[in-house]
Amino acid sequence: MENLEAVKAVQRMQDYIESHLESKITLSDLARAAGYSQWHCARIFKALMGKTPFEYIRALRLSKAAILLRDEKPKIIDVAFDFVFDSHEGFTRAFSKQFGIPPKKYSCNPEPIELFMPQRILEYYNMLKRGDIKMSENTNAKNTRTVFVQVVQRPKRKILLKRAVSAKDYFEYCNEVGCDMWGILCSVKEAIHEPAGMWLPKGLITPGTSEYAQGVEVPADYSGKVPEGFDIIELEPCKMMVFQGEPFEDEDFMDAIEELRDVIAKYDPKIYGFEWADDEAPRYQLEPQGYRGYIEARPVREINR
Known part of the structure; x- marks a missing residue:
């Protein structure tokens, strides 16, 4: 470098x-x-x-x-x-x-294609310098920061995704698959939301593939082209608890990820009548973008009382 x-x-x-x-x-x-x-x-x-x-x-x-x-x-x-x-x-x-x-x-007739979506080189430089830091290793947030939390209902839908072999996080995924999947995912016209990294529940992991993948949600009736090497899977309706941190400087994206994940690890959804439902749907992380804060979403279900 x-x-x-x-x-x-x-x-x-x-x-x-x-x-x-x-x-x-x-x-x-x-x-x-x-x-x-x-x-x-x-x-x-x-x-x-x-x-x-x-x-x-x-x-x-x-x-x-x-x-x-x-x-x-x-x-x-x-x-x-x-x-x-x-x-x-x-x-x-x-x-x-x-x-x-x-x-x-x-x-x-738009079909998924590999768009060229270059990463800002300064962000990449900082990631390489700190690539040995796992997102879950630092559980001590440096400062008390505001985190916005909301529960959203997700309808029945499908996910178009690219699996890895054994990746458990973004960095391992990039080492196994590469960091260029975003271009293909962003080209999917029918996408419901932006592409995301995701941790799949055991029921959605096929033999010989990874827990962590990258994909994009599409409507339940999606019948478009599935790019070579990709899978498409159906998801049932579910509730997601969305965590959004404060805006951050682009070079501080690793700190923003670590701080929010520390909040999620300590968060008790039972306070609001929910429990984690990681077996029902993927857990998502959106691309870290400083202007909006880092965002993760985790599936939950209501507790019967």
Whole structure:
């Protein structure tokens, strides 16, 4: 891993790309944003991101275009020009190469595809530095913080998910499967909610697969394509107790996870007439996003009195 200054420089380039994605971007622009020479910027970007700046920009533009085609059905030519492609034909070739399906066909009948959803490099850097810390190991929250708790009713539904072999948490899952499942899950048009990491109850774990998986909920009548290597399973209606922590700085996401999990471990749902029902449904964790706080949801059932 490069030093922190290089990581911050690449992060500045990522931020510039995100805010100028629908405009022409040159290496000179990225160099000014990063504060280094063009040659040095190109080198550290490729080293840290695994793509040249322009491979990264193209993959990101195509993924943003795919979401637009999936949700809004615009004209292909308009999307091509919006994302700085010179022609309808050039966009169609690039889209087909990236996703294995022409944009027109995809717009008419969206199917799960592997969107390019890059992680902020500064977050990844901090995760690597602290990757030996398990989410459940630190049970002493540093400060008393507010946690919002609510119970929600979940209807009958299905989950489209990708299993691992023996993973028990996010880090082990990434080691076994990779950290790129989010792109496919986010492309599912019929998704009821955002993708989630999940701990499956024993009844939903198939032999030779893991407790921890990643997936997305879809309606009970979902009949769309199941990507290769994925499973789809049915879930009965249930109640979920949702825990949401306070907003946090992005680099502090591990602390936010540990603090909330400490609260959940000590929480007694019987106070409100419930008990844990981990055998009835998966337990979820949503992607840590600082602006909203870290969120986990655990199944519960009412206690008969």
